Amino acid sequence: xxxxxxxxxxxxxxxxxxxxxxxxxxxxxxxxxxxxxxxxxxxxxxxxxxxxxxxxxxxxxxxxxxxxxxxxxxxxxxxxxxxxxxxxxxxxxxxxxxxxxxxxxxxxxxxxxxxxxxxxxxxxxxxxxxxxxxxxxxxxxxxxxxxxxxxxxx
Amino acid sequence: xxxxxxxxxxxxxxxxxxxxxxxxxxxxxxxxxxxxxxxxxxxxxxxxxxxxxxxxxxxxxxxxxxxxxxxxxxxxxxxxxxxxxxxxxxxxxxxxxxxxxxxxxxxxxxxxxxxxxxxxxxxxxxxxxxxxxxxxxxxxxxxxxxxxxxxxxxxxxxxxxxxxxxxxxxxxxxxxxxxxxxxxxxxxxxxxxxxxxxxxxxxxxxxxxxxxxxxxxxxxxxxxxxxxxxxxxxxxxxxxxxxxxxxxxxxxxxxxxxxxxxxxxxxxxxxxxxxxxxxxxxxxxxxxxxxxxxxxxxxxxxxxxxxxxxxxxxxxxxxxxxxxxxxxxxxxxxxxxxxxxxxxxxxxxxxxxxxxxxxxxxxxxxxxxxxxxxxxxxxxxxxxxxxxxxxxxxxxxx
Ligand SMILES: Cc1ncc(COP(=O)(O)O)c(C=O)c1O
Numbered sequence: 001x002x003x004x005x006x007x008x009x010x011x012x013x014x015x016x017x018x019x020x021x022x023x024x025x026x027x028x029x030x031x032x033x034x035x036x037x038x039x040x041x042x043x044x045x046x047x048x049x050x051x052x053x054x055x056x057x058x059x060x061x062x063x064x065x066x067x068x069x070x071x072x073x074x075x076x077x078x079x080x081x082x083x084x085x086x087x088x089x090x091x092x093x094x095x096x097x098x099x100x101x102x103x104x105x106x107x108x109x110x111x112x113x114x115x116x117x118x119x120x121x122x123x124x125x126x127x128x129x130x131x132x133x134x135x136x137x138x139x140x141x142x143x144x145x146x147x148x149x150x151x152x153x154x
Numbered sequence: 155x156x157x158x159x160x161x162x163x164x165x166x167x168x169x170x171x172x173x174x175x176x177x178x179x180x181x182x183x184x185x186x187x188x189x190x191x192x193x194x195x196x197x198x199x200x201x202x203x204x205x206x207x208x209x210x211x212x213x214x215x216x217x218x219x220x221x222x223x224x225x226x227x228x229x230x231x232x233x234x235x236x237x238x239x240x241x242x243x244x245x246x247x248x249x250x251x252x253x254x255x256x257x258x259x260x261x262x263x264x265x266x267x268x269x270x271x272x273x274x275x276x277x278x279x280x281x282x283x284x285x286x287x288x289x290x291x292x293x294x295x296x297x298x299x300x301x302x303x304x305x306x307x308x309x310x311x312x313x314x315x316x317x318x319x320x321x322x323x324x325x326x327x328x329x330x331x332x333x334x335x336x337x338x339x340x341x342x343x344x345x346x347x348x349x350x351x352x353x354x355x356x357x358x359x360x361x362x363x364x365x366x367x368x369x370x371x372x373x374x375x376x377x378x379x380x381x382x383x384x385x386x387x388x389x390x391x392x393x394x395x396x397x398x399x400x401x402x403x404x405x406x407x408x409x410x411x412x413x414x415x416x417x418x419x420x421x422x423x424x425x426x427x428x429x430x431x432x433x434x435x436x437x438x439x440x441x442x443x444x445x446x447x448x449x450x451x452x453x454x455x456x457x458x459x460x461x462x463x464x465x466x467x468x469x470x471x472x473x474x475x476x477x478x479x480x481x482x483x484x485x486x487x488x489x490x491x492x493x494x495x496x497x498x499x500x501x502x503x504x505x506x507x508x509x510x511x512x513x514x515x516x517x518x519x520x521x522x523x524x525x526x527x528x529x530x531x532x533x534x535x536x537x538x539x540x541x542x543x544x545x546x547x548x549x550x551x552x
Contacts, residue, residue, distance in 0.1 A: 011469060017539050032503035032542050035463050035483045035491070039541040057542040059465035059482070 003060060004094035010064035015071050018053040025121065027113025030106050036062045038110040040070065044118055049073050049081055054110070061100035068092050069107035078118075081111055082130065163521050166477045167362075167453055168311050168339060168512035173405070174364040180408040181366065184401035192398045193387065202400045209407035216410050217356065218347040219373050225390045226403050229370040230338035230359030234262040236383040236394075237334045237355040237372055238305055242270050244381055245302030245332075252300040254331075256280045256288050257497040258315075259307050263336050264493075267305075276300070282497050285446040286315030290325060297329045308337035308346070308356075312481055312494040312510060313445030314454025316340070323352020332378065338362055338370075342413035343451060344421075348373055355380075360402065364514075365409030369402030420515050424452040427513060431455055431522050438533055440546065444495060444508065453513035456481075458500065461543030462507045462536040464491075470532035476525050481508040503542065 003011070020041035030037040036058030043051035052074050056066040069089050073081040086104035090096055096104060112133055119126035126133070164172070184205070190198030192206055207221070214221045227233045242253060255267055257279045267277045278296050280288045288306060297304070304326050309316045319335060326333035334355040337346060341356075342363025348356055355378070359370040374380045386395025432443055432455055440460040459467070464480030471478055481492025483506060490496065491505035511525070537543040 008469075011466070012473060014539070028541060032506075033501075035502070035506040037541050055539050055541040055544065057461065057540040058463050060469045062463070063466060063539070 002097060003064070004096075006068075006092070006094045007061060007064040007096065010067040010093065011060045014054075014063055014067040016053050016067065016074070017055070019055065020051060020053050023053075025114040025116075025118025027110050027115070027117055029109045029113050030058070030062075032057065035059065036103065036106060038062065038066050038106050040066070040110040040114040042114045042118060044078065047077050047079075049076055049078065058103070059100070061096050061103040062106065064093060065089050065096070065103045065107040066110065069111055073111055078115055082115060084108060084111060161475065163476045163517075163525060165511040165513060165517060165521075165525060166479050167514040168314075168451075168510065169479060170361045170367065171364045171514060172516075173366055174409060174412055176412060177365055177405045177409045181401040181405040184404055188400070192400060193389065202398070206398055206400060206403050209403045212407040212411055213371055216414055217341075217373055218349050220376060222391065223373055223376050225372045225374065225394050226398065226406070227370045227372055227394060228368055228399070229361070230260075230336065230357050231262040232383070233338075233357035233359070233370050233372040234260070234305075234336050235266050237357060237374070237380075238263065238266045238303065239270070240381045240383060241303045241332055241334065241355070241378075242275055244379065246275075250300050250302035252276045252278070252298060253302060254278045254280060254293065254296050254304045254306075256282060256306055258282050258286055258310055258312075258494045259305070260311055260336060260338070262338075263305055263307065280306075282315075284499050285449075286310055286313050286444075286494070286498050287446070287449075288317060288322070290318065290321055293322065294325050294329075297325070297331055301329070301331050303332045303334060305334040305336065308335045308340035309344070309451050310445070310494060311339045312492055313456045313498065314339075314450035314512075315445045316344070316449045316451065319353065320351045323354075326354075327352055339451060342410055343417075343453075345414065345417060348375070354378055360406035360409055363409050363413040366402050366405045369399050369406050371406065421452045424513060424515055427517065427519065427522060428453060428455060430519070431511065431513070431526070432457070434526050435529065438530060442504075444498060444500070451512075453517075455509075455511040455513070457509050457511075458495075458504050459507045459509065459533050459537075460504060461540045461546050462533060464506060464508050466536055467507070467509055467529075467532055470535065471525075471528060474528040474532075476528060479510045481510065482506045 020043050023041040024044040025042040028039040039055045041053045042049055052070045054066045054070050056063050072084050086108040089104040089107050116126045188201045190202045192202040210221045210224050214224045271277050282288055306317055306322050308319055323333045332354045335353055336357045338357055338359045341358040354375045356373040361367040382393045384395045389395055389398055435457050442458050444456040464482030468480050481495045483491045495505035
């Protein structure tokens with residue numbers, strides 16, 4: 001597996017690992033069967049993400065994309081955070097091996113799921129702001145939807 | 155600990171091994187001095203021929219077979235392909251179109267079976283139990299008058315389980331079925347006697363026992379008719395064309411000789427290290443050993459840690475200079491974790507957290523202690539950041 005230096009850096013020294021006990025929004029995506037779960041915790045003050053933490057079960061790319069995603073949304077407004085795409089996460093990491101691109105999709109979805117949860121807690125219908133969002137769409141049955149990779153047990 | 159931290163700790167000997175320096179020494183003259191083509195008439199060619207035939211005798215002797223029953227190939231994959239396809243297509247002529255194998259074979263066998271299925275063959279993939287053994291009664295039941303071949307691996311490359319090969323061979327012979335075994339992981343690590351163990355065809359590969367890569371052999375019982383696989387020149391008794399890899403063949407024989415020297419004593423020591431390693435790894439909470447504790451390859455350790463994913467564990471171990479492998483989806487080449495771990499009944503989420511360590515006689519207790527320390531650190535670290543682990547712990551408290 002050829003990871004970029006940035007990916008390795010974020011894997012070996014992940015930023016913002018942990019939990020926020022009094023989080024304002026929590027998003028969890030992925031599933032253990034596929035081998036990756038991402039959970040993002042947000043602290044939001046006056047529409048600004050003042051703190052963010054994550055916990056991830058998954059491969060090196062899953063950890064690195066979670067870490068990068070949290071960096072990209074920290075101190076940003078909710079609107080800015082909602083604009084973060086998986087491309088942005090990918091580019092910030094100097095790319096991922098093709099089979100790992102889905103990890104960046106998971107990271108984007110984890111952010112959205114956490115914001116969705118924030119709106120829901122505030123009794124705001126998230127669908128009006130975010131449109132339809134299905135955070136259960138990550139399943140390993142769908143070929144491009146998991147952090148799978150190369151190489152073989154020989 | 156600091157000093158060994160800087161050097162590489164190789165614990166992936168099931169993937170491949172280092173070439174023994176004595177093997178390299180034996181091979182070197184065949185590159186620049188004795189480079190003659192073994193088919194040539196002059197003395198330079200005859201030297202190559204002589205050494206190839208010497209090598210064949212050594213290999214034959216170590217397996218308790220005859221020199222004319224040993225064919226050199228380019229490795230385990232070719233030997234498996236050749237054995238299975240040749241027998242299958244030959245037996246088809248007499249109406250036999252059924253083959254039996256297991257669900258835990260190496261892809262060199264499994265994908266060969268898939269190929270044959272595309273060509274109209276029927277293949278039965280035998281289930282294995284929780285330790286990776288096929289059921290002998292089940293094997294017996296699955297044999298029909300259409301069954302041409304049974305191919306069951308000698309020892310599994312992931313979980314190290316060693317099958318009851320003599321019994322499998324006996325059942326095959328009682329039912330007039332040919333028996334092939336992929337012994338790539340076993341040869342050079344345990345003593346094998348093809349005659350006593352009722353084996354008709356056996357695949358082996360030099361790089362798994364401190365020989366060079368890209369050279370292997372197929373043993374074929376002399377009473378069996380095997381068709382050539384590669385068409386061309388008359389090398390290897392007209393059965394496997396292509397100018398011989400003299401250096402490789404000499405290296406294979408030397409490596410086999412060396413690895414079987416003091417095998418009993420070496421294995422005793424290796425098994426002590428393996429058990430020490432396993433017992434200490436199992437002290438990590440929510441870990442489990444995959445494969446049988448006793449009937450397993452001497453250096454093999456395969457263990458699952460709940461709540462973490464194998465690739466990230468390997469990356470952390472690599473940071474600590476330790477080479478190992480895993481059967482997680484992220485290392486299996488597909489979306490599913492290893493077919494072997496699934497076949498022994500592990501749920502996906504547990505199979506994702508597997509670690510395979512395969513020791514050689516060169517690994518020291520000091521290295522094992524260092525690896526134990528680093529594995530403990532890495533598992534703790536990954537669990538601390540794993541939402542899955544969090545769930546497991548919460549369930550436990552309920
Ligand atoms: C059980 C088994 N069969 C076949 C092979 C293929 O052997 P080779 O790499 O020599 O082609 C391997 C290892 O790679 C193996 O472990």
